[in-house]
Amino acid sequence: MVLKHKHDHDACIETALEAAQKICEERETRFTPLRRRVLELVWSKHEPITAYEVLDLLSEGQKRVAPPTVYRALDFLIEEGFVHRIESLNAFVGCSDPAHKHQGHFMICTKCSNVTEMNERSLHDVIEAAAKANGYSYENSILEIAGICENCRN
Amino acid sequence: MVLKHKHDHDACIETALEAAQKICEERETRFTPLRRRVLELVWSKHEPITAYEVLDLLSEGQKRVAPPTVYRALDFLIEEGFVHRIESLNAFVGCSDPAHKHQGHFMICTKCSNVTEMNERSLHDVIEAAAKANGYSYENSILEIAGICENCRN
DNA sequence: GATGACTTGATATTCTATAACATTCAGGGC
DNA sequence: GCCCTGAATGTTATAGAATATCAAGTCATC
Numbered sequence: 001m002v003l004k005h006k007h008d009h010d011a012c013i014e015t016a017l018e019a020a021q022k023i024c025e026e027r028e029t030r031f032t033p034l035r036r037r038v039l040e041l042v043w044s045k046h047e048p049i050t051a052y053e054v055l056d057l058l059s060e061g062q063k064r065v066a067p068p069t070v071y072r073a074l075d076f077l078i079e080e081g082f083v084h085r086i087e088s089l090n091a092f093v094g095c096s097d098p099a100h101k102h103q104g105h106f107m108i109c110t111k112c113s114n115v116t117e118m119n120e121r122s123l124h125d126v127i128e129a130a131a132k133a134n135g136y137s138y139e140n141s142i143l144e145i146a147g148i149c150e151n152c153r154n
Numbered sequence: 155m156v157l158k159h160k161h162d163h164d165a166c167i168e169t170a171l172e173a174a175q176k177i178c179e180e181r182e183t184r185f186t187p188l189r190r191r192v193l194e195l196v197w198s199k200h201e202p203i204t205a206y207e208v209l210d211l212l213s214e215g216q217k218r219v220a221p222p223t224v225y226r227a228l229d230f231l232i233e234e235g236f237v238h239r240i241e242s243l244n245a246f247v248g249c250s251d252p253a254h255k256h257q258g259h260f261m262i263c264t265k266c267s268n269v270t271e272m273n274e275r276s277l278h279d280v281i282e283a284a285a286k287a288n289g290y291s292y293e294n295s296i297l298e299i300a301g302i303c304e305n306c307r308n
Numbered sequence: 309g310a311t312g313a314c315t316t317g318a319t320a321t322t323c324t325a326t327a328a329c330a331t332t333c334a335g336g337g338c
Numbered sequence: 339g340c341c342c343t344g345a346a347t348g349t350t351a352t353a354g355a356a357t358a359t360c361a362a363g364t365c366a367t368c
Contacts (some may be wrong), residue, residue, distance in 0.1 A: 065347095
């Protein structure tokens with residue numbers, strides 16, 4: 001699924017929050033105010049955001065929070081599949097398909113820093129097959145492709 | 155190409171060093187004693203090794219070197235294609251095919267930490283095709299698959 | 309032997325992440 | 339209601355990974 005560059009961003013955040021809320025109710029996990037707020041902040045920047053950027057935003061207008069506060073919330077959100085970590089950037093992005101837990105596969109634009117999450121089954125299948133061909137059982141995978149997006153090439 | 159678990163490790167290191175030496179002569183880049191030593195240390199642990207582990211080894215029996223010394227050497231080795239960085243581990247491994255510059259695609263065993271570099275053209279092609287299908291030009295990619303290797307499953 | 313480009317040394321700092329322990333909070337059983 | 343328990347958050351300190359900056363050394367070439 002491709003993240004569009006222009007859209008109603010507030011609505012987009014709201015949708016993500018509501019989806020998370022609903023999924024947590026189903027799973028009986030706790031979508032606390034802190035976790036909700038961190039997820040909101042991750043979505044608020046429609047690009048990968050670092051943990052310390054989240055920390056700064058979270059600290060605005062109140063006592064500065066400590067790193068574990070942010071990392072624990074992010075850990076929860078990743079565990080639930082609401083957020084993915086981009087290894088090559090040490091940063092985090094909201095997941096475009098939170099209903100199904102999965103490992104994210106990403107395109108990263110080296111010009112504008114936008115990311116596109118690829119939820120393509122075929123790609124996943126090829127990767128899993130490659131693992132088996134090399135004698136490994138498959139657990140999970142990270143795929144991060146760097147390139148230049150359509151917008152930036154024009 | 156699969157890294158075997160048991161083999162003549164000294165010979166394996168020696169081969170890698172000689173190959174690097176030769177390639178640097180061809181490219182007229184400088185394979186200095188420091189860079190050679192760092193490459194040797196990376197190969198000496200037949201698993202991903204962190205920059206600070208290299209630093210510790212490099213410092214044995216002499217004044218402790220500073221981080222930039224190690225990182226600059228690693229940057230050179232990566233640039234030349236002698237070493238790959240494993241993003242998900244913040245660690246480095248010797249490249250099994252230094253003659254051809256390429257991005258590494260890896261299997262990582264979550265039990266024994268061994269890595270297998272996959273130099274499969276077909277996998278690369280699929281990834282590049284996925285990039286194009288999403289409207290991106292292709293620059294490079296990281297693929298790191300976690301699983302359990304054949305040895306550890308038995 | 310002077311010049312300039314590259315390499316390495318040295319110091320300090322930034323950025324990323326976790327360990328360990330204290331406190332607070334929500335929900336269940338009495 | 340009250341206590342208990344486990345989960346979540348707060349707090350302090352530290353570990354781990356990487357880079358910025360400037361100084362000093364090396365080496366080929368003029």
